[in-house]
Amino acid sequence: MKYLALAIFSLLVFTSCSNSADNSTASRFYDDGRARPVVAISSVIDSTTYDLPWSLSEEITYLIKNQLSNNKNLFLSSTEVMDESLTNTDNPFDVNINWMKDRFDNSEFLVFLELLNHNELKKENISNLEMSMRVRIVDVRAKEPKVILQECIEDNYYIAKGSIKEDYQNVIWGSAEYSNSRMGLAHKQLAKQISERISDYIALSKSR
Numbered sequence: 001m002k003y004l005a006l007a008i009f010s011l012l013v014f015t016s017c018s019n020s021a022d023n024s025t026a027s028r029f030y031d032d033g034r035a036r037p038v039v040a041i042s043s044v045i046d047s048t049t050y051d052l053p054w055s056l057s058e059e060i061t062y063l064i065k066n067q068l069s070n071n072k073n074l075f076l077s078s079t080e081v082m083d084e085s086l087t088n089t090d091n092p093f094d095v096n097i098n099w100m101k102d103r104f105d106n107s108e109f110l111v112f113l114e115l116l117n118h119n120e121l122k123k124e125n126i127s128n129l130e131m132s133m134r135v136r137i138v139d140v141r142a143k144e145p146k147v148i149l150q151e152c153i154e155d156n157y158y159i160a161k162g163s164i165k166e167d168y169q170n171v172i173w174g175s176a177e178y179s180n181s182r183m184g185l186a187h188k189q190l191a192k193q194i195s196e197r198i199s200d201y202i203a204l205s206k207s208r
Contacts, residue, residue: 027075036075037074037075038106039107039109039111039202040107040109040111041198042092042110044056044061044114047115047116048116048119050119054172054174056118059187060115065079073199073203082110093136097145097147108139108141109137109138110137110145112137113194115133116134117130117154126158127163127164128157128158128159128164129156129157129159130155131154131157131186131190132153134150135152135197136150155189157182157189164182164183164186168183
C-alpha cells in the first residue's frame with residue numbers, strides 16, 4: 001500500500017507540474033508583447049546509486065520545474081514531450097549536439113541535468129550530504145545548436161547532529177513529514193540553486 005500511495009503521488013505531482021507549465025500559456029508574452037524565452041527541461045538523469053523508496057530523478061525534476069514555473073521571465077514547455085523526443089542513443093552531454101536541431105519544436109533553450117553525486121558523509125556529530133548536478137543548456141534558436149552553459153553545480157547540506165538519512169522507508173517523498181526533513185530541505189536547496197543558475201544564463205543569452 002505504501003508503494004502504491006507513492007506511485008499515485010508521483011503521478012499527481014508530475015501531472016500538477018505539467019499542468020502548471022501548461023497553465024502558463026497566458027504568460028507566453030510579457031505585458032509589452034515581447035515573447036518570453038521558451039525553455040524545455042528533460043527529466044534529471046540519476047547516475048547515483050543512492051537507495052531510496054522513491055525516484056530521486058522524479059523528485060528533483062519536480063522541484064526544479066516547480067521553482068522555474070514561478071519564474072515570470074521563462075515559459076516552460078512540457079518535460080514529458082521532451083523526454084518522448086529523446087531516444088536511447090541520444091547523449092545530451094555529447095560533444096556532438098547537431099541532433100538537437102529541429103528536434104524540439106518551438107523550444108528556444110534546452111536544459112539537460114544529470115545527478116552525479118548524492119552521498120552522505122559522517123564525521124563525529126556532523127552529517128554532510130554532498131550533491132553534485134551536471135547542467136547543460138543548449139540554445140537552439142539559430143541554425144546550429146550552441147551550448148551556453150555546461151558546468152557541475154555542487155552543494156553541501158550540513159547537519160550538526162544525527163544522520164541526514166532518517167527513516168525514509170516511512171518518511172517518504174510526498175508525505176507531510178518529508179517536506180521539512182533534512183533530506184527534503186537539502187533537495188529544495190539544491191533545486192533552488194540550479195533553477196537560479198538556469199534562469200540567469202537563459203536571461204543573459206536572450207538579451208544578446
